[in-house]
Amino acid sequence: MEHSLELERISKAFGKTGVLSDIDLAVEPGEFLSLVGPSGCGKSTLLRIISGLERQDSGQVRIAGRPVDVLSPRARNIAMVFQNYALYPHMSAAENIALPLMVDRLSLLERLPLIRHLSPRRKRIEAAISGEIGKVAEALQIEPLLARKPGQLSGGQRQRVALARAMVRQPSLFLMDEPLSNLDAQLRVHMRDELTDLHRRLGATFIYVTHDQIEAMTMSTRIAMLDGGRLAQIGSPADLYERPASLTVARFIGSPAINILPARLDPQGHVMLGALPTGLVASEGLAGPVSLGLRPEHIRLHAACERAMPMATLRRSEHHGADRLLHLDLTENRQTGLIVRVPQDETGQFQPGETYGIGFAPEKAHLFGPSGLRMATRTLPARIGAAA
Amino acid sequence: MDRRATFDNLWLAGALVAPQILLVIVFFYWPTMQALYWAFSTQPPFGGTNQWVGWQNFQQIFADAVYWNSVRVSIIFAALSTALSIGMALLLALMIDRQLAGHKAYRFVYFWPYAIAAPAVGLAFRFIFAPDAGFVSAINQLAPNLWNPALKGWDAMILIVIANSWKMMAYNFIFFLAALQSIPRGLIEAAAMDGSGVLRRARDIQIPLLAPTLFFLLVINITESFVDSFGIIDITTGGGPARATDLMVFKIYSDGFKGLDYSMAAAQSIVLMLLVIGLTFVQFRYVEKRVHYA
Numbered sequence: 001m002e003h004s005l006e007l008e009r010i011s012k013a014f015g016k017t018g019v020l021s022d023i024d025l026a027v028e029p030g031e032f033l034s035l036v037g038p039s040g041c042g043k044s045t046l047l048r049i050i051s052g053l054e055r056q057d058s059g060q061v062r063i064a065g066r067p068v069d070v071l072s073p074r075a076r077n078i079a080m081v082f083q084n085y086a087l088y089p090h091m092s093a094a095e096n097i098a099l100p101l102m103v104d105r106l107s108l109l110e111r112l113p114l115i116r117h118l119s120p121r122r123k124r125i126e127a128a129i130s131g132e133i134g135k136v137a138e139a140l141q142i143e144p145l146l147a148r149k150p151g152q153l154s155g156g157q158r159q160r161v162a163l164a165r166a167m168v169r170q171p172s173l174f175l176m177d178e179p180l181s182n183l184d185a186q187l188r189v190h191m192r193d194e195l196t197d198l199h200r201r202l203g204a205t206f207i208y209v210t211h212d213q214i215e216a217m218t219m220s221t222r223i224a225m226l227d228g229g230r231l232a233q234i235g236s237p238a239d240l241y242e243r244p245a246s247l248t249v250a251r252f253i254g255s256p257a258i259n260i261l262p263a264r265l266d267p268q269g270h271v272m273l274g275a276l277p278t279g280l281v282a283s284e285g286l287a288g289p290v291s292l293g294l295r296p297e298h299i300r301l302h303a304a305c306e307r308a309m310p311m312a313t314l315r316r317s318e319h320h321g322a323d324r325l326l327h328l329d330l331t332e333n334r335q336t337g338l339i340v341r342v343p344q345d346e347t348g349q350f351q352p353g354e355t356y357g358i359g360f361a362p363e364k365a366h367l368f369g370p371s372g373l374r375m376a377t378r379t380l381p382a383r384i385g386a387a388a
Numbered sequence: 389m390d391r392r393a394t395f396d397n398l399w400l401a402g403a404l405v406a407p408q409i410l411l412v413i414v415f416f417y418w419p420t421m422q423a424l425y426w427a428f429s430t431q432p433p434f435g436g437t438n439q440w441v442g443w444q445n446f447q448q449i450f451a452d453a454v455y456w457n458s459v460r461v462s463i464i465f466a467a468l469s470t471a472l473s474i475g476m477a478l479l480l481a482l483m484i485d486r487q488l489a490g491h492k493a494y495r496f497v498y499f500w501p502y503a504i505a506a507p508a509v510g511l512a513f514r515f516i517f518a519p520d521a522g523f524v525s526a527i528n529q530l531a532p533n534l535w536n537p538a539l540k541g542w543d544a545m546i547l548i549v550i551a552n553s554w555k556m557m558a559y560n561f562i563f564f565l566a567a568l569q570s571i572p573r574g575l576i577e578a579a580a581m582d583g584s585g586v587l588r589r590a591r592d593i594q595i596p597l598l599a600p601t602l603f604f605l606l607v608i609n610i611t612e613s614f615v616d617s618f619g620i621i622d623i624t625t626g627g628g629p630a631r632a633t634d635l636m637v638f639k640i641y642s643d644g645f646k647g648l649d650y651s652m653a654a655a656q657s658i659v660l661m662l663l664v665i666g667l668t669f670v671q672f673r674y675v676e677k678r679v680h681y682a
Contacts, residue, residue: 053580053581073581074585086574088578104583108591111588
C-alpha cells in the first residue's frame with residue numbers, strides 16, 4: 001500500500017543553526033502519528049516542511065506517493081490546525097469554515113462585491129458550501145456558534161471551529177501543531193478524547209505535534225520522538241515506554257519521569273549499583289560507568305532490615321489519587337533523588353524520615369551506555385543482591 | 389489606587405502648565421478669535437477701525453461663483469489625491485510585507501518623500517512636469533500640447549494631485565506597513581494552507597484587518613488635502629490656469645494676502661474649518677461603524 005506521507009533525508013538549517021538532519025519517516029494511511037520532543041527539537045519545523053510553509057534544505061517530501069517539494073501549501077491537499085487556532089478575527093465561524101471552499105470553488109471575481117452577482121453558478125456553489133458547513137458543524141457540535149465571531153468564542157469553541165475549517169476540505173492528511181496547548185487542563189483531556197474519536201471517524205492520517213508526552217501516549221498509534229533535530233525513536237506508545245532507545249527518550253516519556261541511577265559495568269559485564277550486583281548483565285560493552293533506568297512503578301521498597309540492597313530515605317510522600325508518589329534520597333549518593341509509585345492502600349507502612357531498601361526486577365530495568373543509547377541486557381538466572 | 393500625581397500647591401501647578409497654555413492661546417485661540425471677529429466685520433487693509441457687518445461677508449462668499457468653483461476643485465482634489473495616495477501606499481505596503489527581494493531598501497526609500505517640505509516637492513514636480521523641458525514633456529512628442537498644465541485645467545489638477553499623493557503616500561505607507569506587520573503571521577499561513585493565493589489573502593484577510601488603519605488614514609488624508617495643500621499649489625500652479633486649481637485654502641491665501649481682503653479670507657477660513665470639522669464628524673459617525681476593530 002502507498003504511504004500517506006514519506007519523508008526522505010529531510011534536513012533544514014536556519015543560517016548556521018542546524019534544526020533537522022536526515023529525518024526519514026513513513027506514515028501509513030489512517031495513522032495517528034505524534035511528533036514529540038522537548039522544545040527546540042525541530043518538531044514544529046518538520047511539520048511546517050510537510051505543510052509547505054517552510055522549505056527543506058535537502059531531502060524529499062512525498063504525499064500519497066507524489067513528491068510535493070515544489071508545490072505550494074494549497075496544492076498539497078492537506079489541512080493544518082494551528083496552535084493559536086489562527087481563526088480570521090473579522091469573519092464569523094461559518095465564514096471561517098467556508099473560506100477554504102470559497103477559495104477553492106469560486107474565482108476572485110465571483111467574490112467581489114457587485115460583480116459577483118453576474119456569475120450564474122455562484123448561488124449554486126454557495127448553497128453547496130453552506131450545506132457542507134452544516135455537516136461539519138453538526139459533526140463537531142458547533143451549529144449554535146456559526147454566526148459568532150472568534151472573539152465571542154471560548155478557547156474550546158475556537159478549537160472546534162479551527163478543526164471544522166481543517167475538516168471541511170476533506171484532506172487526506174491533517175497536520176496539527178500543538179492544538180491543545182492553549183486549553184485548560186480539563187478541556188485538554190476532553191478534547192484529547194474528541195480528537196481520537198474524530199480520527200477514528202474520519203479515517204484520515206493525522207500528524208500531531210506536541211511537547212506533551214501524555215497527549216502523544218494517549219492519542220497516537222505511533223510516536224516519533226525528535227531530539228536535537230534527529231529522529232531518536234519511532235514506535236508505538238508502548239514501545240517507547242517499555243523499550244526506550246536512549247536516555248533522552250526514557251526521560252521524556254512517562255510521568256513521573258523515569259529514575260536514572262548512576263551504575264557501573266564490572267569487567268564481566270555485571271551491572272553494579274555501588275558495590276552491589278543488580279542481577280542485570282550487559283550483553284556487550286566495556287567496563288565503566290552506565291546509567292540504570294527504573295520506572296517509578298517498578299521499584300519496590302523494603303523494610304530496612306534486609307541487607308545487600310541500596311538504601312534510600314523517604315523525604316516526602318505525595319497524594320495522587322489512586323497512587324502515592326514517594327520521593328526518596330539515596331543513602332549512598334545523596335544527589336540522586338528517587339521517585340517510587342505505590343498504590344494508595346500500600347502507603348501506610350512508609351513514614352517520612354525512615355530508610356528503606358530499594359528492590360526491582362532486573363528484567364524491568366533499562367540500561368543505557370555512556371553515549372546515552374540503550375544497551376542489550378540479560379538477567380542472571382540465579383538472582384542475587386538487589387532483586388526483589 | 390489613584391496613581392495620578394496631585395499638586396497641593398496650585399500656584400506651582402499653574403506655573404508648570406502656563407507655558408503650554410500660553411502657547412495654545414497665542415498661536416491658536418487668539419488667531420482663531422481674531423479670524424472670527426474679522427469674519428463678522430470689515431477689516432481695513434491699512435489699519436483703521438473695524439465695522440461690524442454681521443453675516444454680510446458670508447452672504448457675499450456664498451453668492452460668489454468663484455468661491456463655489458474653489459469648493460468644487462477642493463473636493464475633486466481631496467477625492468483624487470486621497471484615493472491615489474491610499475491606493476498606492478496599500479499596494480506598496482502589501483508588496484514590502486511579502487518581503488520580496490530588496491524590501492528593506494524600498495521600505496526605507498518609500499518613507500523619504502514625507503520628509504521633504506511641500507514647496508520642495510512642488511518645485512521638483514514643477515520641473516518634472518514642465519510641458520516644454522520636463523521629463524514628462526516627452527509625451528508632447530506624440531501630439532503637441534497633449535500635456536500642458538500651464539494651459540489646461542485638468543492637467544494642472546493632475547499635476548497637484550500627483551505631487552500631493554506622492555508626499556502623502558509615504559506617510560500612508562508607513563501606517564499600512566506597521567498594520568500589516570502586526571497581523572499575526574499565523575493568519576497569513578492559515579490562509580495559505582486554506583488555499584488562498586497572494587491576491588486573495590490580501591482581499592480576504594489583510595485588507596479587512598487593515599480597516600481601522602484605512603479609516604484613520606482616510607480621515608487624515610482628506611483633512612490634509614483640504615488644509616495642507618498650499619505649499620504645493622503655490623509653487624506649481626499658483627491656483628491656475630483659470631482657477632482650475634484654486635483650492636479653498638489657496639483662495640484664502642490669495643484673497644487675504646494678495647487681495648488684502650482680510651475679512652473675506654477670514655470668513656472663508658471659518659467655512660473651511662467648519663467643513664473639515666463636519667467631514668471628520670461624518671466619517672466618525674458613519675464610516676467608523678463599518679470598521680471592525682477585531
